[in-house]
Amino acid sequence: MMTKTLISAGLAACLGLATPQAALAQSATPTLSGQKPLIVGHRGASGYRPEHTLESYKLAIEQGADFIEPDLVATKDGVLIARHEPVMSGTTDIATRPEFASRKTTRKLDGVETTDWFAGDFTLAEIKTLRAKQAFADRDQSHNGKYEVPTLQEIIALAKSESARLGRTIGLYPEVKHSIFHAAIGLPIEDRLLDALKAAGWTEKSSPVIIQSFETANLKYLRGKTQVRLSQLVDADDVDKDGDIVLAAPFDKPYDFVVTGDKRSFKDLVTAEGLKEVATYADIVAPWKPYLMAGKQVLGDDGKPQDLNKDGAIDERDRVLLPPSDVVKNAHAVGLLVHSWTFRSEPKRLASDFKGDPAAEYKAYLALGIDGLFSDFPDAAVKARDGK
Ligand SMILES: [Ca+2]
Numbered sequence: 001m002m003t004k005t006l007i008s009a010g011l012a013a014c015l016g017l018a019t020p021q022a023a024l025a026q027s028a029t030p031t032l033s034g035q036k037p038l039i040v041g042h043r044g045a046s047g048y049r050p051e052h053t054l055e056s057y058k059l060a061i062e063q064g065a066d067f068i069e070p071d072l073v074a075t076k077d078g079v080l081i082a083r084h085e086p087v088m089s090g091t092t093d094i095a096t097r098p099e100f101a102s103r104k105t106t107r108k109l110d111g112v113e114t115t116d117w118f119a120g121d122f123t124l125a126e127i128k129t130l131r132a133k134q135a136f137a138d139r140d141q142s143h144n145g146k147y148e149v150p151t152l153q154e155i156i157a158l159a160k161s162e163s164a165r166l167g168r169t170i171g172l173y174p175e176v177k178h179s180i181f182h183a184a185i186g187l188p189i190e191d192r193l194l195d196a197l198k199a200a201g202w203t204e205k206s207s208p209v210i211i212q213s214f215e216t217a218n219l220k221y222l223r224g225k226t227q228v229r230l231s232q233l234v235d236a237d238d239v240d241k242d243g244d245i246v247l248a249a250p251f252d253k254p255y256d257f258v259v260t261g262d263k264r265s266f267k268d269l270v271t272a273e274g275l276k277e278v279a280t281y282a283d284i285v286a287p288w289k290p291y292l293m294a295g296k297q298v299l300g301d302d303g304k305p306q307d308l309n310k311d312g313a314i315d316e317r318d319r320v321l322l323p324p325s326d327v328v329k330n331a332h333a334v335g336l337l338v339h340s341w342t343f344r345s346e347p348k349r350l351a352s353d354f355k356g357d358p359a360a361e362y363k364a365y366l367a368l369g370i371d372g373l374f375s376d377f378p379d380a381a382v383k384a385r386d387g388k
Contacts, residue, residue, distance in 0.1 A: 029369030032332045038372030039381045040173050041065035042342050043084065047139060047376035050132035051091060052082035053147035054158055061162045064382035067171035067210065069374060070155050073178075074187035079124040080152040080196065084135070085109075086178060087116035092130040093145060100126075109181055110250045111258060120185050124151065138346065152193070156200050159208070171208035173231070179218040180255050190218055194226055205229060205283075212286060216269075217256035223281040231284035231339060234266045234291060241305060243296035243322045272330045279334040284371070286339040291327050292368055295319030295351040308352050321353045321364070328368050340365060341374035343381060359384040 031037055041060025043051035049059055057068040070082035086109065089095045094117045095104075103122070106115040119127065133144040150158075152174070159170045176189045193211065202209045205227045212231040213219050219230050237248035245267060247253070253265045268274045270291055278285050297305035297319055308318040331338045343365075347356035354360040358377065362384030365373065375381035 029328070029367065031369055031371040032335070032337050033371065037366055037370060037385055038066045038171075038339065039064065039378055039385060040067045040069050040339070040372060040374045041378040042069050042374040042376050043071065044068060045376070045378050046135070047345060049140075049143050050134045050147055051084060052150070053132045054150045054154060055143070055147050057150075057155060057158055058162070060378045061159075061166070061170055063379035065170075065375075065378040067173045067208075067372075068155070068159065069173040069175065070150075070152065071175045071177050072152060072189055072193065073119045074182055074189055074192065075119055075124045075127055076121055076187075077123045078187055078192065080189065080192050081119065081124065081127060082150050082152065082155060083119055084177075086119050086181065087114060088119055088122075088127075088130065088149075089116050091135050092132055092149065094130055097130070110178060110255045112250055120182070120187050152196050156196065160200070163208075169208045171210065172202075173210045173212060175233070176211065176213045176215075176218055178255070179213060179215045180259060190222055190225075194222070197226070197228060202228060210284065212284075215254045215256045216281075217254075217260075220281045229283040230281065231286045232269065232278045232282040234269050234285060234287035236266055236288055236290070239290045239294050239319075241297040241299065243290070243294040243319070245290060245294070270327050270331075272326075272333075275327075275331050275336060276334050279336050282336065284337040284339050285327075285331050286341065286374075287327060289340045289343075289365060291325060292338070292340055292365065292370065293321060293324040295321050295353075313348075315348045316350055317348060317352050317356075319351045321351050324368050328370060332369065337371035338369070339372035339374065340370050343373055343375040343377070345377040345380050 044056025045059040045063055046056055049056035052070060060068050071084045072080045073083045073086040074080055083091060094100055104117055106113055107118060127149050130149055131145045132147045134141050159172050163170045182189050197209055203226060207228050210229040210231050211222060212233050214233045214235050219232060222230055235251045236245045237251040238246040240246050247265050257264055269278055270287055275285060300306045305314050305318055307314060328338050345358040350356060350361055358380045362381055
């Protein structure tokens with residue numbers, strides 16, 4: 001899977017050397033539609049603002065994102081709100097609120113015992129008293145404590161008002177989080193989402209909406225209910241020293257496969273055969289970016305990864321890119337667009353080939369012909385895409 005190349009023999013040879021610069025020197029593979037790749041503001045502009053706040057989404061729009069991305073969970077009173085997870089300690093100040101101290105609890109989330117404050121145990125009014133915080137310890141914390149947790153309704157209203165203000169359509173890329181979990185606690189997300197989209201007038205394939213999920217059964221359900229575009233997310237646990245995808249629960253397979261005893265994994269969704277099936281219900285496949293192009297570590301004589309940049313730590317900067325997989329080619333062959341994630345500007349999150357320059361990473365992946373990408377730093381993504 002990692003050894004096949006996509007493009008011309010000349011470019012393939014260049015990519016075999018695993019230099020993104022070589023990819024840039026050649027004409028890039030076009031997107032499936034031939035249009036500019038879509039830039040999705042991942043959780044808004046979450047590199048700069050606490051994720052999933054109106055302020056984060058608004059900044060992403062200001063920075064030129066085509067779509068903004070709310071992850072959806074449900075409150076106790078059945079309102080869809082934007083949080084990355086149904087648990088709230090990582091992205092809000094709930095752990096510091098004495099009035100909610102007794103509401104910390106343990107639930108099984110996709111098979112994993114999880115102790116935290118769950119959105120489904122709180123009313124919207126209670127959640128509105130919380131304030132968001134930056135989820136990444138190494139990012140700007142100065143906006144912590146200022147912003148509310150937004151509802152889906154508020155996010156739709158923002159996208160509409162900003163579209164009118166700017167004279168360009170801002171799309172929404174909502175993710176149904178943990179579909180089976182939410183159904184099990186009596187707060188299923190899908191129909192609530194469809195109702196909200198219908199109220200917004202967004203029911204067609206051409207509507208500025210793409211619904212995404214890591215699960216498959218709910219996407220198949222949605223396919224029977226709406227014409228809006230659907231995106232199959234493809235996850236994994238990690239990448240090993242050789243650059244191969246590592247699968248480990250709960251990131252090894254869609255959770256509906258666990259429940260139904262389906263033996264397939266996420267890897268099986270991106271084989272030629274798997275993609276053909278995904279194309280029967282989804283418009284887009286959205287794999288984690290190492291499925292498209294991964295990096296390997298360089299091992300020393302002692303068998304340990306070498307610290308390529310000699311900073312005393314082993315991270316992405318100590319990986320060297322491998323040639324791309326054939327996932328983009330195979331997806332396009334069955335009519336699926338490819339979106340990938342997550343692009344981040346911090347040097348420690350960039351492979352050695354990119355030399356600390358996020359633009360080099362965008363260009364290397366865009367050269368593969370991907371149709372869209374999720375970025376925490378939409379300004380950098382737009383700039384790299386538009387060649388500015
Ligand atoms: Ca290092």
